[in-house]
Amino acid sequence: MQSTKIGSVLNLEWRPGGKTSELPITAFDKDRLEEDALTRILPMVSDGIRHGEFITVLDHCENNASKTFFGAWSYKPVPRESQVDLPFGISVKVEDDGSSGGISSGLAQCFSDEDGYVDEKGQAAADAIESFLLAMACNGVDLSQAEIVSALETAVDSIGQNMD
Secondary structure, eight states, rough: EEEEEETTTEEEEEEEEEEGSSSSSHHHHHHHHHHEEEEEEEHHTTTOOEEEEEEEOOOOGGGOOOEEEEEEEEEEOOOOOOEEEGGGGGEEEEEETTTOEEEEGGGGGOOTTTSOOOHHHHHHHHHHHHHHHHHHHHHOOOTTTTHHHHHHHHHHHHHTOOOO
C-alpha cells in the first residue's frame, strides 16, 4: 500500500484495485490521488470526522486507460498548547483539549524559612497547590481570571502564615 503524509496531521494510504491492481502507482497518479482525496476529505475533517475510506477512479492515465484505487485516510489534529503565567513564578501549560499539561514554579520558595530552606511541609504545600492548579487548567478553568489569581494569592499567604 502506497502512503503519504500531508503535513503532520493527515495520512493517506491507497492501493490499486480491480484490473489495475498489478500496476505501480506513478508520481502522476499520486499527485492526482492526493488532489482528489483532499477535495473529498477536507470537508469531512471540518465536520469532525477523523478517518475513512475512499475509492477513486483516475481516467486518462497512461495508455488512455483508467485506474481504480482504494484508499484510507486518518486525521489527527496537532495539539495546541496554551500557557498562563501566574504570581509566584507559576507557569501552567495545557494542551487545548485538556489531555495533558505541565507546571513550573518557584512556589515552594514562598514556604521557605529565613535561610531559604524548604522543608517537607513547605514542598508538600507547594505541590498540592500546583497539582490543583494543573487539574483545574486541564479541566478547562481559565486560571487567568482575577478571582482565581486572588484566591491563589490568599491561599499561599494563609498557608505561609500557618507553616510555623
